[in-house]
Amino acid sequence: MTDPRPPIKVAVLGATGAVGQTFVRLLKGHPWFELAEVAASERSTGKRYDEVTRWIEGDMPRAVTGFMVRACDPASVTAPIVFSALDSSIAGDVEAAFAAAGRLVLSNAKNYRMEPDVPLVIPEVNAGHLALLDLQRARRGWTGGIVTNANCAATMAAMALAPLHAAFGARRVFVATMQAVSGAGYPGVPSLDILGNVIPYIGEEEPKIEREMQKMLGVVAADGVRAAPFMVSAHANRVAVEHGHTVCLSVEFEREPTVDDAARVYREWKGASAVCGLPSAPEVPLHFFEHNDRPQPRRDVMRGRGMTVSVGRLRRDPLFHLKFVAMGHNTIRGAAGGSILNAELLVKTGRVGAT
Amino acid sequence: MTDPRPPIKVAVLGATGAVGQTFVRLLKGHPWFELAEVAASERSTGKRYDEVTRWIEGDMPRAVTGFMVRACDPASVTAPIVFSALDSSIAGDVEAAFAAAGRLVLSNAKNYRMEPDVPLVIPEVNAGHLALLDLQRARRGWTGGIVTNANCAATMAAMALAPLHAAFGARRVFVATMQAVSGAGYPGVPSLDILGNVIPYIGEEEPKIEREMQKMLGVVAADGVRAAPFMVSAHANRVAVEHGHTVCLSVEFEREPTVDDAARVYREWKGASAVCGLPSAPEVPLHFFEHNDRPQPRRDVMRGRGMTVSVGRLRRDPLFHLKFVAMGHNTIRGAAGGSILNAELLVKTGRVGAT
Amino acid sequence: MTDPRPPIKVAVLGATGAVGQTFVRLLKGHPWFELAEVAASERSTGKRYDEVTRWIEGDMPRAVTGFMVRACDPASVTAPIVFSALDSSIAGDVEAAFAAAGRLVLSNAKNYRMEPDVPLVIPEVNAGHLALLDLQRARRGWTGGIVTNANCAATMAAMALAPLHAAFGARRVFVATMQAVSGAGYPGVPSLDILGNVIPYIGEEEPKIEREMQKMLGVVAADGVRAAPFMVSAHANRVAVEHGHTVCLSVEFEREPTVDDAARVYREWKGASAVCGLPSAPEVPLHFFEHNDRPQPRRDVMRGRGMTVSVGRLRRDPLFHLKFVAMGHNTIRGAAGGSILNAELLVKTGRVGAT
């Protein structure tokens, strides 16, 4: 499609935090969206964005430095598309208020992810789940809506599993993650906790991975998403990596594939065709490595400008059928970039014009 | 038992490398063993130990600095107990020569580990496997013998699994490791490969973990060890940690235990009583953590002077029965310290006097 | 001297933070001092120590787990010796209140360090400065007193400079530091700021280094300490090291020494004889390395149980006379351990009984 003219105004809620900053960074120069407003908690409202923001990565885009930080409510923020990087402690009410006020909310918070009428979407994987918006509006009386993206580790695992699940039907999935510190935001993980160390625990992470993978690979029914019929067991670990979650998977399928069968599926998989050509869509959504020591976060995390998930080490599993490793950028593909891609897909499929 | 008087002379083969140095370090001030000889490859023989050794950790014990490095053959090395830190490329012939010459070889190399008549021993776990020495001598015509210890990651996993396997019978075991760089020796892993990174591959590591766990938890039969009847699937990863391999496990048992059942087993487990009180035996062979964010390598690796394996995060597994995390010092418990403890057990059980 | 009987009761103010915890750890099993009370901010008072403390390193000593946290005032804390790990925002008033109430306060805060009547002491270097306590009491009407120890980077630099200054008279000193993250406390430095990075700035650190070195190497006069007549220029940097501040120094002297002259001074230096044999005094206060790649924080920081400062790379300087590298443990020698050694010296020299 051609670029929308004029560009669509968008806002970022929670714009001063780590994920909020990633939104601001990725929206710089976006061909369809114009970042028009930033909003944050009361502590920052009414002040200049560059005064209240401890910018973490690269340089703050010049265009936003002088933005006045607005309050997180639909009266203060007017953009029709709203990217939410809000903390879950306040995301519930704020996002609902925006949806009720006719805005499309692209949320990174966990609050609505598991609601049956709220799409939890990786565009290449389950674009069809966006149809839930109709159910959501009907049920809740909203004129806008909420579309969520998944926990960052669940995103890598679900995306790597999707092509094989489609081809062979996953039945049991074992997941062990090694997650980057940027997943915990800023200031996030203290250096004294992680330098030369592994922390084999991330609060609430494992149930999220286990449930969100099922929902994303599930199917839409009249009353919401029906979870995919596989079971997941997750081990979540924090490691001394800046960006990039690495995930080891062992999978048992309905129909046992050979390693070659699965490699062929990976090489041929393109993801949902509707996504192809969207501004934030990577040329290759899943990069398949033949080398046995890849993917690696430091070396592969920026593949596809952070939107490509890499898969490698595909081999037989002595207990289940196959094992492999997936890795992707947690704050781009697994958070802000994923939300922006969701918004692009909504625009392309005409769901924004309706608001 | 009282300390042997006079102390027993011991030698270290491959004494200039990383594991060899750990032997030298741990033998300093040992109450039973006197490090009398060091041996290494041809490049170093005839030279002073401190001239040919790039010492890695702490200070080189003063007593060995002036040792002349000997050749790795039973004519040049006279000690009755020989600790082998040899590379597997030469360990096969050299260790056999020492065993044939009546010496007890405590080996860290992989060469003989899977031979049915060679004990692969973690003293607290399968001290009984030392009985294989009789079969080994009978079969091979050796007057000495070879006792091996396991791959460092297999050691942590086997030790953490042992009490539960004894109580409930393990059937299927998933293992995902995050291994320290010291496991690769020195110079080992280049810093450009691991700073801020994860390498999801360690050559030959996964099959070792899968097979050695089965052997160590197996039972001795007339013709050698019968492997334990559980299956293992391992994912091996390298992380930016100095010392300490962290291992995530998910286990299915013959008789499903509750989390409380398993916790009770861990709290009560003491390991083989023959080991208790040996000079290198830790007071607590398995430390059981209730905190949900432990064990961690940097914080827990030196527990029991590096000989304690820590276990934590015991919880239900949605696919199998239980999941948990184990961590231990890879070059102490998982290598040199484990060998020394094996030697102590051999002395205590009278198997050294026999040679 | 023989151990005082009964042991002297001591308290730690600010006991829940990183330096406070180091006090608690180092006081475990102390032969002279019995940790009898812990105090912290209002948020924690009245609660159990183990409930309000996120313990960072090793295990919390069992004896203190059930201690009730007291308020930081002389009415709530009764011990005659008080170790202060308080933040500078409150240390000023609190420490003065304790000193006025007859207690000896060993302070790590910056508040009183540069007061002319307050000793800023590294026992081996300027034990004589403790005589300032008389002036302090006379001036301020206190029956107790405050003794401070220096900024952690200033401590390493001053200790390494002290023997050469005594022998040759320092005139100009250039200092560049590479400081460990534990110097910033806990949670302290966010991992996103320091993983694979250097931060060439530590707030307020450089003036502290420049002034405190002058004071510590100064001489006591009737009206307080007269600063040493050398000038210092400091560059302070944060690096991805857990413990251990490394300091590069270039020094110009009144009387130019050769490298051999200086090496001889280092080899012979023992520090103030009054310190020798104190419970926390290391056998070797300054370890002098001949190897050209030492000292290194990870390898040398625990020398002398963290109380030894290591010096190495002594060589000619093309601009000044000599350059060299110093390194020591910032939270032990540079903070809690230094304070405890100060207290031991006060006890030995009879300054505690007087209170």
Add this chain to the structure above:
Amino acid sequence: MTDPRPPIKVAVLGATGAVGQTFVRLLKGHPWFELAEVAASERSTGKRYDEVTRWIEGDMPRAVTGFMVRACDPASVTAPIVFSALDSSIAGDVEAAFAAAGRLVLSNAKNYRMEPDVPLVIPEVNAGHLALLDLQRARRGWTGGIVTNANCAATMAAMALAPLHAAFGARRVFVATMQAVSGAGYPGVPSLDILGNVIPYIGEEEPKIEREMQKMLGVVAADGVRAAPFMVSAHANRVAVEHGHTVCLSVEFEREPTVDDAARVYREWKGASAVCGLPSAPEVPLHFFEHNDRPQPRRDVMRGRGMTVSVGRLRRDPLFHLKFVAMGHNTIRGAAGGSILNAELLVKTGRVGAT
């Protein structure tokens, strides 16, 4: 100038190592140069480039994967411009042979750097030194020539000093470096040496920094370069950073500037105008930071695609006049990128057509 048509063929000597790979990476898509040949040591000659190269960073450019590796002599390599990433143990003879054979050699090796008739060039700083090529050819009877770039740490220091030296005349310069591991090549620094550590020593580094800064900021005379009349003292340290050397400087000048004077010089400095617009020239050769905690290697190293050197923390020095911090990419600006920029300048100034 317009792009040369057809593009000029270039070769990389030592193409399989770390710096050689950086050349290959940076030459991909170069508008003027076409990488036509790769050469390496005997061990690799005659084999495919992708078979003998352990590629370190990103993906190997597809165009070179099938290149046959040639021998490092002018008979096997035909390109008129030759980038040398050779080890100094062989660079001396090989580079001379190419220069004698009429090729322009852009060298990263130390062998010829300090020869009075060999340009040691940072284009923005001392482009005029290229005039030495005439003297070099006359003296040595070469039809080609050798142009070198400096030690990577000397490059950052010299570039940061250049504008101030030009304006105020440097007299004495203190330098303390914190250098990235990629400066040591691959495999280079073992991870066991640098994880959580600082190594206060880099072999031969300090004299290089001290002398090369003087030469680069010197002036061309009839018989070669006359070194700048300032003295340098360097402290070189290795830190756990992937890319980016950080350098602390304290400088005394002929004419003492205020901090504002110096800041103005930095803000206005553009470097030699001949460099402006060259394909590898960054828009801003020196980025001047006002923030007090910058530059930082991880955050600023890729500024100007790795070709910008960042300067910050400009402040008064208590001993000399000013102190500040410089940081730049050691394998791009400090090695391969610097060489390529040198070659571009030679092309633009007509010195390549002459060969």
